[in-house]
Amino acid sequence: MKFVxxxxxLPVTAFAALLAVAVPMISAQRPSQPAPQHHAWDDKSLSPxxxxxxxxxxxxxxxxxxxxxGTGWGALREGDPIPARSNLGASFVPGIDRLxxxxxxxxxxxxxxxxxxxQSRYATLLPSTLGAASSxxxxxxxxxxxxxxxxxxxxxxxxxxxxxxxITREPRNGRNFEYAGEDPVLAGTMTGNLMKGLQAQxxxxxxxxxxxxxxxxxxxxxxxxxxxxxxxxxxLLAFEISIGxxxxxxxxxxxxxxxxxxxxxxxxxxxxxxxxxxxxxxxVLSDWGGTHSTVKAALAGLDQEMPEDIYFGAALKxxxxxxxxxxxxxxxxxxxxxxxxFAAGVIDNPSMPRSVVDxxxxxxxxxxxxxxxxxxxxxSGNLLPLKAPGSIAIIGSHADKGxxxxxxxxxxxxxxxxxxxxxxxxxxxxxxxxFPSSPMKYIQKHAPNAKVEFNPGTDNASAAALxxxxxxxxxxxxxxxxxxHDARTLSLPDxxxxxxxxxxxxxxxxxxxxxxxxxxxxxxxxxxxxxxAAWYPxxxxxxxxxxxLFGDVNPSAKLPVTFAKSDxxxxxxxxxxxxxxxxxxxxxxxxxxQRIMHNEMRLPPFDVDYNVQGAKVGYKWFESKQIQPLFWxxxxxxxxxxxxxxxxxxxxxxxxxxxxxxxxxxxxxEIAEVYASLPTAAGESYKRLVAFxxxxxxxxxxxxxxxxxxxxxxxxxxxxxxxxxxxxxxYKILAGSSxxxxxxxxxxxxx
Ligand code: BGC
Numbered sequence: 001m002k003f004v005x006x007x008x009x010l011p012v013t014a015f016a017a018l019l020a021v022a023v024p025m026i027s028a029q030r031p032s033q034p035a036p037q038h039h040a041w042d043d044k045s046l047s048p049x050x051x052x053x054x055x056x057x058x059x060x061x062x063x064x065x066x067x068x069x070g071t072g073w074g075a076l077r078e079g080d081p082i083p084a085r086s087n088l089g090a091s092f093v094p095g096i097d098r099l100x101x102x103x104x105x106x107x108x109x110x111x112x113x114x115x116x117x118x119q120s121r122y123a124t125l126l127p128s129t130l131g132a133a134s135s136x137x138x139x140x141x142x143x144x145x146x147x148x149x150x151x152x153x154x155x156x157x158x159x160x161x162x163x164x165x166x167i168t169r170e171p172r173n174g175r176n177f178e179y180a181g182e183d184p185v186l187a188g189t190m191t192g193n194l195m196k197g198l199q200a201q202x203x204x205x206x207x208x209x210x211x212x213x214x215x216x217x218x219x220x221x222x223x224x225x226x227x228x229x230x231x232x233x234x235x236l237l238a239f240e241i242s243i244g245x246x247x248x249x250x251x252x253x254x255x256x257x258x259x260x261x262x263x264x265x266x267x268x269x270x271x272x273x274x275x276x277x278x279x280x281x282x283x284v285l286s287d288w289g290g291t292h293s294t295v296k297a298a299l300a301g302l303d304q305e306m307p308e309d310i311y312f313g314a315a316l317k318x319x320x321x322x323x324x325x326x327x328x329x330x331x332x333x334x335x336x337x338x339x340x341x342f343a344a345g346v347i348d349n350p351s352m353p354r355s356v357v358d359x360x361x362x363x364x365x366x367x368x369x370x371x372x373x374x375x376x377x378x379x380s381g382n383l384l385p386l387k388a389p390g391s392i393a394i395i396g397s398h399a400d401k402g403x404x405x406x407x408x409x410x411x412x413x414x415x416x417x418x419x420x421x422x423x424x425x426x427x428x429x430x431x432x433x434x435f436p437s438s439p440m441k442y443i444q445k446h447a448p449n450a451k452v453e454f455n456p457g458t459d460n461a462s463a464a465a466l467x468x469x470x471x472x473x474x475x476x477x478x479x480x481x482x483x484x485h486d487a488r489t490l491s492l493p494d495x496x497x498x499x500x501x502x503x504x505x506x507x508x509x510x511x512x513x514x515x516x517x518x519x520x521x522x523x524x525x526x527x528x529x530x531x532x533a534a535w536y537p538x539x540x541x542x543x544x545x546x547x548x549l550f551g552d553v554n555p556s557a558k559l560p561v562t563f564a565k566s567d568x569x570x571x572x573x574x575x576x577x578x579x580x581x582x583x584x585x586x587x588x589x590x591x592x593x594q595r596i597m598h599n600e601m602r603l604p605p606f607d608v609d610y611n612v613q614g615a616k617v618g619y620k621w622f623e624s625k626q627i628q629p630l631f632w633x634x635x636x637x638x639x640x641x642x643x644x645x646x647x648x649x650x651x652x653x654x655x656x657x658x659x660x661x662x663x664x665x666x667x668x669x670e671i672a673e674v675y676a677s678l679p680t681a682a683g684e685s686y687k688r689l690v691a692f693x694x695x696x697x698x699x700x701x702x703x704x705x706x707x708x709x710x711x712x713x714x715x716x717x718x719x720x721x722x723x724x725x726x727x728x729x730x731y732k733i734l735a736g737s738s739x740x741x742x743x744x745x746x747x748x749x750x751x
Pocket of ligand 1: 076090108161208287288409
């Protein structure tokens with residue numbers, strides 16, 4: 001029996017004693033759930049809320065408590081028992097058999113379903129969600145979610161716990177690849193559509209990590225301070241938009257504190273903003289180990305403790321009996337869980353492992369999304385698309401074998417193992433994992449007569465020598481990122497900058513392909529001819545990169561994050577807390593049903609002052625500080641050119657229209673971007689993205705693009721009124737191909 005190592009493993013000594021007696025309970029054949037009986041709530045003409053209430057009427061207090069916590073770390077932590085009916089995912093909540101309520105089996109599935117190898121299951125690795133956000137394609141995001149949803153269902157899961165939408169406040173955050181960029185409108189729209197697509201497969205969805213979980217350094221302890229107005233106009237707006245689009249079953253509260261209270265016991269975040277203001281009807285589940293109290297958390301709006309029952313098991317029952325938590329609050333928790341299960345269809349049609357996933361369909365979809373996600377950042381002298389070079393040097397990043405993936409709980413197990421470092425079993429925590437999609441193989445396919453040679457890029461001189469003797473050199477550079485860890489700097493690791501410089505000095509036709517978790521610096525940007533940002537491109541990455549390099553696909557993606565020139569340009573030149581020394585602290589956990597204390601090394605508590613940026617995240621920061629980054633948000637090139645003309649803005653600023661023309665000689669898809677500057681009274685020295693669209697155009701073709709502007713996106717958040725407000729005054733509208741290339745200007749006036 002194999003277990004996946006989890007970073008939250010208890011110290012070896014604590015385990016040694018317990019392992020001797022711990023008996024993991026995986027049965028070869030999992031017991032099936034009882035045959036359905038007739039119940040009043042089977043009536044599908046009733047609303048999910050009515051059906052949930054009918055169930056709750058029949059539930060005992062123990063059953064009510066049973067639904068509001070997980071049953072342990074299970075498959076995630078070596079040596080922990082695994083309940084017999086668990087699907088071996090991140091969490092298991094037993095159903096209530098006598099009432100016909102099925103189990104909830106949750107799976108990490110940010111970029112594909114996690115923990116496949118343990119059961120020899122295949123799961124499609126999609127491009128990183130940050131990559132997918134570069135497509136600015138809500139339909140692509142929907143497709144992304146549906147791939148994950150259909151694979152979850154095929155494997156017997158009823159809930160995804162992916163759905164990260166924390167905006168890129170900290171560009172070195174180790175989890176940026178699981179999120180959707182720095183702009184709340186883009187990130188919220190993309191993540192919302194992703195979750196909508198996932199839930200359309202009759203699987204419950206989740207949006208996370210609520211909120212301000214914008215760095216991994218000290219994530220369990222850091223206290224993010226931010227003023228309410230700025231909070232609502234930035235990170236919380238991304239949540240508001242995605243939750244509004246997807247109506248997810250769950251929202252996962254984050255590990256960190258926000259304005260002093262832990263996110264999972266933060267009345268303002270949970271009760272006031274999420275449930276009241278956003279009208280969220282689903283349930284709040286804590287991040288794994290992110291619950292810190294019973295009464296405070298329950299009253300603040302936490303509905304389910306994950307993955308254990310330290311605070312929401314016997315302790316919660318006790319608090320109800322003592323009158324510290326009203327029974328109605330427990331019933332509200334249950335209601336939220338049950339109504340979400342009814343709404344998603346997992347009670348009427350429970351998920352059961354019944355089919356194998358279709359890897360070919362998954363690959364096709366992943367490749368399509370990757371082709372829409374790879375951003376062309378530079379193309380001097382139109383070196384790309386490649387024109388039948390006689391010889392091609394491929395350098396670095398195991399590009400002969402595969403493509404990089406992101407690590408942590410978003411890690412998908414590679415089919416056949418890590419091509420860069422094969423070993424039995426699934427991916428290990430913190431391991432740098434390459435998937436079997438060889439860019440070199442597909443490059444060779446596109447250039448069957450070319451001499452294509454590989455150099456691993458570990459010796460700069462030999463890489464440069466190969467580049468010198470080749471017509472074209474393609475250097476693949478990498479930035480492996482994973483959960484629980486931030487990059488110390490935006491620089492590429494392992495001295496790869498020197499590798500690129502030396503190769504570029506040897507061959508003027510040097511192309512760099514970035515495989516990174518987020519933005520990186522490129523001190524060599526002026527020296528190379530072309531740059532492609534491929535993010536973590538997923539299982540179809542090799543094919544997609546080759547298709548773009550050779551022009552079978554015309555690049556259309558635009559950056560969802562600004563690339564700084566250096567760390568010193570950022571609001572925080574260093575990741576806050578990164579130099580703090582870890583200290584030993586005692587934490588509770590449950591081992592074999594017993595609450596025990598164990599020691600962990602964690603950073604001491606510290607604060608991060610997000611008021612430094614306020615709502616000015618990403619391009620808004622650069623614009624207001626008048627700093628010129630390396631590449632702006634919204635930027636991306638194509639193999640054709642576009643022209644914008646004829647902007648019309650309606651008098652209330654609700655709708656804009658303009659023409660986009662393809663002025664080149666190749667078909668292409670242009671992402672048209674619309675920004676707004678608010679009246680001076682707003683005091684904003686930056687513009688905001690307010691609308692966008694993808695426009696596909698044949699050579700010479702032009703189309704009228706008509707876009708609605710949500711009034712919220714041009715409003716300020718009024719703290720006193722606790723609502724969005726349109727200010728009186730003159731609004732400016734800018735439209736064009738990036739946040740800095742906006743040839744069209746117009747405006748509207750609000751009295
Ligand atoms: C992560 C979550 C994840 C959970 C379960 C936590 O450490 O922050 O995103 O869903 O673990 O694996």
